[in-house]
Amino acid sequence: MNIMLFVAITAIIIFGVPLAWTMTVAAIALALYLSFQLLNPNLEPGNAVAATLFFASGIVATVVARRTMTILAQKTFLLELRDRSRVAELADANARLERLARTDPLTGIxxxxxxxxxxxxxxxxxxxxxxxxxxxxxxxxxxxxxxxxxxxxxxxxxxxxxxxxxxxxxxxxxxxxxxxxxxxxxxxxxxxxxxxxxxxxxxxxxxxxxxxxxxxxxxxxxxxxxxxxxxxxxxxxxxxxxxxxxxxxxxxxxxxxxxxxxxxxxxxxxxxx
The missing domain is CATH 3.30.70.270 (Reverse transcriptase/Diguanylate cyclase domain)
Structure with missing residues (x-):
């Protein structure tokens, strides 16, 4: 069980999982963990709840990390898109200036x-x-x-x-x-x-x-x-x-x-x- 949860959390962090799927996986993982803790005959209910809360804090941290990574990735993409647009605009402006420098504005020759x-x-x-x-x-x-x-x-x-x-x-x-x-x-x-x-x-x-x-x-x-x-x-x-x-x-x-x-x-x- 712990291995499955570890794999799920690792996948959420490493791969670009959308936030909706991240929340779904987190909720399922938390529910499974709580269920297994409560069904464990060797644990008292209070200890099971405490362990679940501790696990929940890890889940919350995972969701926050995934959300932060998504926001940073979006910002990075937008910045790269802006930079590419600026480079294209600069190249176009330079081309226009070059044409103006070598072309007669009235006749076009x-x-x-x-x-x-x-x-x-x-x-x-x-x-x-x-x-x-x-x-x-x-x-x-x-x-x-x-x-x-x-x-x-x-x-x-x-x-x-x-x-x-x-x-x-x-x-x-x-x-x-x-x-x-x-x-x-x-x-x-x-x-x-x-x-x-x-x-x-x-x-x-x-x-x-x-x-x-x-x-x-x-x-x-x-x-x-x-x-x-x-x-x-x-x-x-x-x-x-x-x-x-x-x-x-x-x-x-x-x-x-x-x-x-x-x-x-x-x-x-x-x-x-």
Whole structure:
């Protein structure tokens, strides 16, 4: 009998027995102990009751210990759940901050800072050895669009142009960023001169075909792009990303001088090299 009771009490303490079952087992154990004590012919009733009370104190201590362990386990679980939730929230907040740090909030594409970091990383990885092209894209007469139609329409124009440029390049290889204001920088890793010009023309024609209104523009009634192209072949002298970008800027200036809504290729010896 004592062995059975010892096993029952040990099971209550060690295993996660619910409180209701703990009380049930405790009550059954106490009743059995009292019954066996009263039926024992060698014990007087007073001694049997005293022994039962002593046993009951042990049962009560067992129930209290089980209840305390249950409460502690629940608190531990809740604390772990809270900590996991906080870690997940922190990771999500960090991810949002990372996206904000590298994304232009208006257009949703990469910003200038992220593009510069990407260029430096690509150059460090040997991109200059494989060749690269840059396109500097500028919306023609954008200030007139803002002044005539309002800044809200100007913002919508920037968003649509950014989407057109993004959809006109190879998303798995190429990089597009809003460089500032109405300018966009496109990086084409591994592209040669022919591919760079073809990509620039595809972007320019797609923007023109979108027929986004710009009634005050001297170029035409719709939004157009001027694009400067600079290319570094893999067999030429290596230059820095800043130098290649300056070359694309110089080509863009020539496109503006040529009447806008066109693509201009940077030639060696021009300003910006």
């Amino acid at each position: 990469a910003n200038r800072r992220w593009m510069m970091e990407t260029l430096n990383r690509l150059w460090s990885g040997g991109l200059n050895c494989r060749g690269c092209a840059m396109l500097m894209c500028d919306i023609d007469e954008f200030k007139k669009l803002n002044d005539h139609l309002g800044h809200a329409e100007g913002d919508r124009c920037l968003v649509k142009v950014a989407g057109i440029i993004q959809s006109s390049v190879n998303g798995e290889r190429d990089h597009v960023a809003r460089y500032g204001g109405e300018e966009f920088l496109v990086v084409l890793p591994g592209a040669d001169e022919r591919e760079a010009i073809a990509t620039a023309e595809r972007i320019r024609k797609s923007v023109e075909a979108a027929s986004l209104p710009n009634p005050a523009s001297r170029v035409g009634p719709y939004v157009t792009l001027s694009i400067g192209v600079a290319n570094q072949p893999p067999d030429k002298e290596f230059i820095s990303p800043e130098q290649l970008q300056n070359a694309a800027d110089a080509a863009l200036y020539l496109a503006k001088q040529a009447g806008r809504n066109c693509v201009s290729l940077h030639q060696p010896g021009e300003a910006g090299t």
